[in-house]
Amino acid sequence: MVIWSLTERMQHHHIKLCLANLVSSIFKSSRSLTSQPITSELTASGSSGSSVEVLGKSYPRDDHSNTPEKILSKVGKNLHNRKYHPLWLVLERVKHHFYKQYIGPYGTPLFSVFDGLSPVVTTWQNFDSLLVPADHPSRKKGDNYYLNRIHMLRSHTSAHQWNLIRAGLNAFLVVGDVYRRDQIDSHHYPVFHQLEAVRLFNKHQLFGDIKDGEPLQLFEQSSRSAQKQETHTLEAVKLVEFDLKQTLTKLMTHLFGDAGAQNNIGWAFGLGLERLAMILYNIPDIRIFWSEDERFLKQFRVPNINQNVQFQPLSKYPALVNDISFWLPSQNYSENDFYDLVRTIGGDLVEKVDLIDKFEHPNLGNAATFHGKEAKRYENAESQPLLSNYLPPYGEDPHPGRSDTHPSVCPRRGSASAGCGGQILTCLLC
Numbered sequence: 407m408v409i410w411s412l413t414e415r416m417q418h419h420h421i422k423l424c425l426a427n428l429v430s431s432i433f434k435s436s437r438s439l440t441s442q443p444i445t446s447e448l449t450a451s452g453s454s455g456s457s458v459e460v461l462g463k464s465y466p467r468d469d470h471s472n473t474p475e476k477i478l479s480k481v482g483k484n485l486h487n488r489k490y491h492p493l494w495l496v497l498e499r500v501k502h503h504f505y506k507q508y509i510g511p512y513g514t515p516l517f518s519v520f521d522g523l524s525p526v527v528t529t530w531q532n533f534d535s536l537l538v539p540a541d542h543p544s545r546k547k548g549d550n551y552y553l554n555r556i557h558m559l560r561s562h563t564s565a566h567q568w569n570l571i572r573a574g575l576n577a578f579l580v581v582g583d584v585y586r587r588d589q590i591d592s593h594h595y596p597v598f599h600q601l602e603a604v605r606l607f608n609k610h611q612l613f614g615d616i617k618d619g620e621p622l623q624l625f626e627q628s629s630r631s632a633q634k635q636e637t638h639t640l641e642a643v644k645l646v647e648f649d650l651k652q653t654l655t656k657l658m659t660h661l662f663g664d665a666g667a668q669n670n671i672g673w674a675f676g677l678g679l680e681r682l683a684m685i686l687y688n689i690p691d692i693r694i695f696w697s698e699d700e701r702f703l704k705q706f707r708v709p710n711i712n713q714n715v716q717f718q719p720l721s722k723y724p725a726l727v728n729d730i731s732f733w734l735p736s737q738n739y740s741e742n743d744f745y746d747l748v749r750t751i752g753g754d755l756v757e758k759v760d761l762i763d764k765f766e767h768p769n770l771g772n773a774a775t776f777h778g779k780e781a782k783r784y785e786n787a788e789s790q791p792l793l794s795n796y797l798p799p800y801g802e803d804p805h806p807g808r809s810d811t812h813p814s815v816c817p818r819r820g821s822a823s824a825g826c827g828g829q830i831l832t833c834l835l836c
Contacts, residue, residue, distance in 0.1 A: 458471065458473065458478070458553050458554075460478060460481055460526055460553065461481060461482055461524060461526065463526070465526075465553040465554055465557050466554055467553075467554060468554045468555055469555075470547065470552045470554055470555040471552060471553060471554050472547055472551065472552050473551040473552065473553060473559060474746050474749075474750050475750070476746075476749055476750045476753070477551055477559070477585060477596055477597065477746075480583070480585075480597045480696075481525060481526075481559070481583070483583070483696075484522070484582075484583065485583070485599060485695060485696070486521060486581055486582070486583070486599045486679060487521060487522070490703070490706050490707045490708070491695075491703070491706065492683045492686075492687055492689065492695065492706050492715075493599055493679045493680065493683055493695060495683075495706060495708075495711050495715075496661075496679050496682050496683045496686065497521070497581055497601065497679060498711045499660070499661060499711055499712060500579075500601060500657065500661070501519055501579070502711070503656070503657055503660040503661075504516075504517045504519075504579065504603075504657075505517075507656060507660075508577070516577050517577045517578055517579050517603070517605075518575055518577070518578040518579070519578070519579045519581070520566065520570070520578060520579065520580045520581070521579075521580075521581040521582065522582075523563075523566055523580065523582055525559050525560050525582060525583050525584070525585065526553065526557055526558075526559060526560075527557070527558065527559075527560045527565045527566075528556055528557055528558075529545075529552075529555070529556060529557070529558055531560075531565045531566070531568065531569070532550075532558060532560055532561060532562070532565040533545055535565070535567070535568035535569075536564055536565075536567070536568075544561075546740075547740070548587060548740030548741075548742050548743070549561075549586060549587050549742065550585075550586065550587065551585045551586075551587065551596075559584075559585035560582070560584055560585065561584055561585060561586050562584055562600060562602075562676065563580040563581070563582055563584060563600045563601075563602040563676065564602060564674070564676065566580050567580075567602075567604060567674070570604070571604070571606070575604075576604075576605070576606040576607075577604070577605050577606070578603075578604055579601065579602065579603050579604075580600075580601075580602045580604075581599065581600070581601050581602075581679070582599065582600065583597055583598070583599050583600075584597070584598060584599070584600045585597055586598075587740075587742035587745065587746060588742065588745065589741075589742075589745060589759070590745050590748060590749070590756055590757070590758055590759040591757070591758045591759075592690060592691040592692060592693070592757060592758065593684075593692055594692065595680070595692045595693060595696075596745075596746075596749065598678055598679075598680050598692070599678065599679040599680060600676055600677070600678055600679070601676065601677045601678075601679055602674065602675070602676040602677075603653070603674065603675055603676075604674045605649070605650075605653070605674070607646065607649075608624075609622075609623070609624050616645075622639070622641050622642070623639050623641075623642070624638065624639060624642045625637065625638060625639060625642075650675065653675075654675060661682065661686065680692050680695060683695070686715075687706075687715050687716065687717050688716050688717050689717045690717075690719075691757065693754045693757070694717075696754060697720075699720060701720055702717075702720060705717060705718060725757070729762065741761075744759075745759065
């Protein structure tokens, strides 16, 4: 059994999410249907039919499909390409830096920029092209969003490296939205934006400026396979390492001030645009980037992309914390299943979810967990509904005449269940 805690910040009154009742129905049914994946409850409720529609294309469902409608609704938003969005400002600053700092042999920018590639990729692109083993834990359904066994929402922009290198590119930036099932707090979100840079060097490019560098080689005398190059020479490794360090140092200095390669070798790095923007603009919560509130967006309409902007909060109301408990299915459950459920029902209202306690029935062996959910609203516009389905204001009985809420004293155990203090929304122990 698990207990979660939720906090909300409201202008006039607290609202309890209708999460407890849904969790109760799903997880109670899982006692008898233990083989039924929890994610099927999410995907089935948001989409009909045997296929998933993404960006105008249809993908047939199978037993690997686990992408909720809430996540699918984010595909195509492309926040990094929305003019004057804070992510767009960061990206423009990075692009301007690379265009100015790195010039090709014909006076054109050395690095090509790809910021509109589809986030739908094959599992081969996302994993196999990067030599990720078939049994590697990074492939787990609990950590990724699969459309089916063949297609998925990319978990990193590296999914495009193989195709771009095979196309003959040796210096490029890839920017886009990436998708990972993750915990709920102010610094994690299932959709974020990644910037990736790749640079490859041939022998002449790496050693051309080295005095008497002609004898130097990229590789030692060793075996090569389809998946692995020969061992790199120490001289080549040190020069590539230095180039990568210089590239990152110059980029960070520009932003923050002074404070499949064939016969080439090179470097690659990835950065999260949200992380950079949160530091640059003092944005405390990653959910805010998805806000459509004009009071947020207008703060970043600046005449100069390098202008210093400090985010001004939209809400100062206190948070509301609630706890919830439920029995766990004996199979096919991952903690990220519950996070997806919370996000599907609570949306961006839920700021933080913590695991408080676990319980296992001594006779039945049923496992249960106790989680703390903290929810607060970063917007307070009264005209915007919080949720389409919610419980009455705090303290009012949501179902008059029906006693399905947890009492302050557990009738079975004689005290508040598992130390919940009588705040658990739904107690399945009783």
